[in-house]
Amino acid sequence: DTGVSQDPRHKITKRGQNVTFRCDPISEHNRLYWYRQTLGQGPEFLTYFQNEAQLEKSRLLSDRFSAERPKGSFSTLEIQRTEQGDSAMYLCASSSGLAEPYEQYFGPGTRLTVT
Amino acid sequence: SQQGEEDPQALSIQEGENATMNCSYKTSINNLQWYRQNSGRGLVHLILIRSNEREKHSGRLRVTLDTSKKSSSLLITASRAADTASYFCATYETSGSRLTFGEGTQLTVNP
Numbered sequence: 257d258t259g260v261s262q263d264p265r266h267k268i269t270k271r272g273q274n275v276t277f278r279c280d281p282i283s284e285h286n287r288l289y290w291y292r293q294t295l296g297q298g299p300e301f302l303t304y305f306q307n308e309a310q311l312e313k314s315r316l317l318s319d320r321f322s323a324e325r326p327k328g329s330f331s332t333l334e335i336q337r338t339e340q341g342d343s344a345m346y347l348c349a350s351s352s353g354l355a356e357p358y359e360q361y362f363g364p365g366t367r368l369t370v371t
Numbered sequence: 372s373q374q375g376e377e378d379p380q381a382l383s384i385q386e387g388e389n390a391t392m393n394c395s396y397k398t399s400i401n402n403l404q405w406y407r408q409n410s411g412r413g414l415v416h417l418i419l420i421r422s423n424e425r426e427k428h429s430g431r432l433r434v435t436l437d438t439s440k441k442s443s444s445l446l447i448t449a450s451r452a453a454d455t456a457s458y459f460c461a462t463y464e465t466s467g468s469r470l471t472f473g474e475g476t477q478l479t480v481n482p
Contacts, residue, residue: 260413289469298459298472299414312468347413358463359404360470362414 260363262348268369269338276334277366281350288331289360290323291347292316299347305331338370376473377460383479390447392476394460395440401463403436403443404470408457417445417458452482 261280269275281288286307291299302321303313307328317323320338325331335342345367349360378393396403402421406414420427420436420443427434433446447454457477461470 291472296474298461298474299470301469301471304469345411349414358468359416359419361416362406364413367411 260348260350260361262346262363262366264366265364266367266369268371271338271340271370273338274334274336275338275368276332277346277348277368278330278332279348279363280330281348282361285350285352285361286328287351287358288325289349289351290331290333291349293345293347293365294343302333335368338368340370343368343370377458377476379476380474381477381479383481384450386450386452386480386482388450388480390450390454390478390480392445392458392460392478394443394445394473396443396460396462396471396473397441398462398464400438403434404461404463405432405434405443405445406459406461406472408459408475410456414459447478450478450480452480454478454480 263278267275289304290302292302293299301314302317303323305325308325320336323333345365347365349362351358351360376395384390400422402419404419405417407417408414418429418432418434420434431448436443457475459472459475461472
């Protein structure tokens with residue numbers, strides 16, 4: 257499968273715990289995006305990388321959230337001291353970024369439930 | 372914040388009928404994209420229309436874009452039960468690097 261993959265697909269955690277999600281983009285894509293989606297809503301942008309550089313972060317990305325993309329390949333999104341409001345689907349997408357219009361390819365998402 | 376607003380929020384039709392979904396946005400855009408999402412799954416890219424295009428076709432899909440009204444529509448012809456999903460429009464702003472999604476239209480096609 258050469259698409260975007262995410263791991264884990266589901267995560268249940270207790271409030272206050274830290275969680276980390278991983279995204280593996282399409283191999284030749286240099287842009288990687290993280291979105292958050294709550295039930296009944298469209299995805300909301302969190303952050304994006306061009307290669308290993310994190311170029312933009314949303315105001316939604318509080319201090320408890322951190323994302324990395326070492327070596328410009330896979331990316332991780334960590335949430336520290338989880339809160340119930342963090343429960344959502346976390347989506348990763350990648351695009352080639354070489355030329356517009358930057359069509360994005362999405363992974364299946366990681367569904368986080370904070371109890 | 373969500374830029375796009377889809378209309379209607381929910382649409383229920385019979386198999387074989389056409390489904391039309393509308394999207395409005397607020398800022399200047401480079402392109403507008405439509406995505407489909409089956410329940411609890413990731414998003415699948417359907418079609419992209421650039422700001423200098425007015426209409427685009429792909430199989431049973433037809434997308435229109437009116438930049439003067441900042442609106443777009445997605446038409447699915449001869450719908451099938453398998454088309455049941457949520458449909459989102461997403462705009463790629465001229466000054467930005469991100470997609471901004473609307474809240475989506477939940478389409479149900481009854482067999």
